[in-house]
Amino acid sequence: MVRLSPVKACNDCPIRYRAVCAECDPDELAVLEQMKTYQTFETGAHLAAAGEDLDHFSSIVTGCATMSRTLEDGRRQTVGLLLPSDFIGRPGRGQSAFDVQALGPVTLCRFERHSFERLVRETPHIASRLMTMSLDELDAARDWAVVLGRMTAREKLAAFLVSLTRRFAQGAGGPRPGGGGVTLQLPLTREELADHLGLTIETTSRQMTALRKDGLIDLRPAREVFIPDFGALCAEAGEDGDGGPIV
Amino acid sequence: MVRLSPVKACNDCPIRYRAVCAECDPDELAVLEQMKTYQTFETGAHLAAAGEDLDHFSSIVTGCATMSRTLEDGRRQTVGLLLPSDFIGRPGRGQSAFDVQALGPVTLCRFERHSFERLVRETPHIASRLMTMSLDELDAARDWAVVLGRMTAREKLAAFLVSLTRRFAQGAGGPRPGGGGVTLQLPLTREELADHLGLTIETTSRQMTALRKDGLIDLRPAREVFIPDFGALCAEAGEDGDGGPIV
DNA sequence: ACAGGAACTTGATCTCGATCAATGCGGGAC
DNA sequence: GTCCCGCATTGATCGAGATCAAGTTCCTGT
Structure with a gap:
């Protein structure tokens, strides 16, 4: 866990x-x-x-x-x-x-x-x-800048979700850990997300779907994202899989 | 001038x-x-x-x-x-x-x-x-981050040359203005440049050549770059062509 | 509940930059 | 000089992401 x-x-x-x-x-x-x-x-x-x-x-x-x-x-x-x-x-x-x-x-x-x-x-x-x-x-x-300059669309998205989860974990009203995973409330639309990742809205949406199909995230209504295995998402973001804490 | x-x-x-x-x-x-x-x-x-x-x-x-x-x-x-x-x-x-x-x-x-x-x-x-x-x-x-996320290879290169010229202008041993242009001493190899721009070495070299062919820069031995018209290079980097000072 | 619109997804195609592969050049050692 | 070797350029091809174009889902107001 x-x-x-x-x-x-x-x-x-x-x-x-x-x-x-x-x-x-x-x-x-x-x-x-x-x-x-x-x-x-x-x-x-x-x-x-x-x-x-x-x-x-x-x-x-x-x-x-x-x-x-x-x-x-x-x-x-x-x-x-x-x-x-x-x-x-x-x-x-x-x-x-x-x-x-x-x-x-x-x-x-x-x-x-x-x-x-x-x-x-x-x-x-x-x-x-x-x-x-x-x-x-x-x-x-x-x-x-490292993410923007050197990462693929899929890695950018994974890196963003990981970083947002960690930042929310430090404050209140953040991700709810439990059931072996974490629930994250995305504060951005796809367009805002694309603008942050240096991608288009279509690519962002496609990569979101790809992560979902690969079981790394689950997309729920109201921009809720469920992350069943945070370590797996970190690995997708190019982090060494030491399964470190959300910080 | x-x-x-x-x-x-x-x-x-x-x-x-x-x-x-x-x-x-x-x-x-x-x-x-x-x-x-x-x-x-x-x-x-x-x-x-x-x-x-x-x-x-x-x-x-x-x-x-x-x-x-x-x-x-x-x-x-x-x-x-x-x-x-x-x-x-x-x-x-x-x-x-x-x-x-x-x-x-x-x-x-x-x-x-x-x-x-x-x-x-x-x-x-x-x-x-x-x-x-x-x-x-x-x-x-x-x-x-704006450059890395949203600019084309050509714009990235122009933006870098403009920014380096400006930074050198604030110190000693920098670009020598004169003859209606500026001479810049690049401290980086193509590889280091590529790593800064989030590009490959080949793309960096090609865009450098393209800027040369378009008369925006002149490439000289020992990594010297001559910029005949600084304002034109700024425009290439997506800046409004107000011909502002090198700062 | 229904209508409308914004947000999101998906598909087809194109393009810019990456990749693979030579080739050119320039400066230092001897 | 000329032999290197690292740096740079150029060419041919490939592919990830952009672009163009429909659809679909979800939220909101009535």
């Missing part, structure tokens, strides 16, 4: 980040609590536009979003998937280099940019936490 | 980063000066291996290096090109997620990791400078 390593996000700290919020100083928390405002967006809403000034930074509370770029001729590439606890905006960056768009209804916990930047300047451990988050994103972006 | 925007690296500060070193405090510089040691590596040397502990962080003084990952079956993808003034290693990261390999003879300015991390902890503006560098790399990695 697959081992899950769920690390729950801290609900008290607005910069929710895995379990490190245990380090949060009560005084800092109080400052952040005073600063924050919640805002909800509808499906497809633009949370940020490439090149536009950001007046707020935010942490995703519920829902998912993509970061993407669209070329003049309409070709689109998604460069990152944002899940609950992910942070939008970074100190010293007044604007986003990419479009950020809600995949479904999204609730953000927002902080006025200048106040937040001041807080970061005065609070080294928050700065260091943001650094860690950025470095994680950097590694993830480079990992994804 | 193409406008160049050269921003020279600061030679005094060991964390050379564009022109921000002007901010370096003399005391910090003294500490760094005491810490640093120079080391030279031969072509092909491994400056860091994926998953191996780093005992030093370093700044590239001369030469170039790649960050790459090689899959079990030999497929390789380069995820970043490191040029003089680029930094290897980040506070809080004891190991590199990728292999770092010298493309030619490389000289590094090295800092013992723990001492450097202590300095960073005690010096917010160095931490903030490292944050800026990391965010630049993050944007670059995501930009490159």
Whole structure:
């Protein structure tokens, strides 16, 4: 059976980040609590536009979003998937280099940019936490470049499902392990998936079907994907079959 | 004529980063000066291996290096090109997620990791400078994902030449503007180029020839590339033809 | 329940880049 | 000089994924 390593996000700290919020100083928390405002967006809403000034930074509370770029001729590439606890905006960056768009209804916990930047300047451990988050994103972006540049369509799809399962396993509302497998709720349409994988919608759909016919996944209504054997899917994604945990 | 925007690296500060070193405090510089040691590596040397502990962080003084990952079956993808003034290693990261390999003879300015991390902890503006560098790399990695995922072989090559020209323009020993064009010294073999572009060596060579036949570049001995019209090459890379500066 | 539309699947064909296979070139050792 | 050997180019063919074109399923609103 697959081992899950769920690390729950801290609900008290607005910069929710895995379990490190245990380090949060009560005084800092109080400052952040005073600063924050919640805002909800509808499906497809633009949370940020490439090149536009950001007046707020935010942490995703519920829902998912993509970061993407669209070329003049309409070709689109998604460069990152944002899940609950992910942070939008970074100190010293007044604007986003990419479009950020809600995949479904999204609730953000927002902080006025200048106040937040001041807080970061005065609070080294928050700065260091943001650094860690950025470095994680950097590694993830480079990992994804390997997938985009060198993997086949089937491997891309398997790699995405594996990575999404692992990321959800670290937060709440993620995949439900049980019955010798894992159930995953896909937050993306086939088109959004294709844009993330650097494929067309048709190829994405075909490879999805191929994985289903090979018994690696089961496709259920409402974009639910059942993974009977997580290790087998990892192997399909080109990972050495050490049957490691979902992390 | 193409406008160049050269921003020279600061030679005094060991964390050379564009022109921000002007901010370096003399005391910090003294500490760094005491810490640093120079080391030279031969072509092909491994400056860091994926998953191996780093005992030093370093700044590239001369030469170039790649960050790459090689899959079990030999497929390789380069995820970043490191040029003089680029930094290897980040506070809080004891190991590199990728292999770092010298493309030619490389000289590094090295800092013992723990001492450097202590300095960073005690010096917010160095931490903030490292944050800026990391965010630049993050944007670059995501930009490159768009190239890998959605561009044709010809566009990939043009985009790479454009990006390399711009990066060299910010440092020393870069492209020589003049005669209505720019001369670029390619630090990579066709194979290394192919690994960066997510192509095969043959396709890379063919597209190089195609760009030459179309008058967009001229190929000279010793991996020298002459770009007669930088704006035209930018257009080929899918950029809007605003004839912007090399930045 | 039904209608409409968006999301998804499947099929037929085409094309760009991969693969297989020579051939050309250029620089260093002697 | 000329013999190498690694790097680069070019050619012929193949195949994974794109493209064009129907269908089918699923969700939503009434």
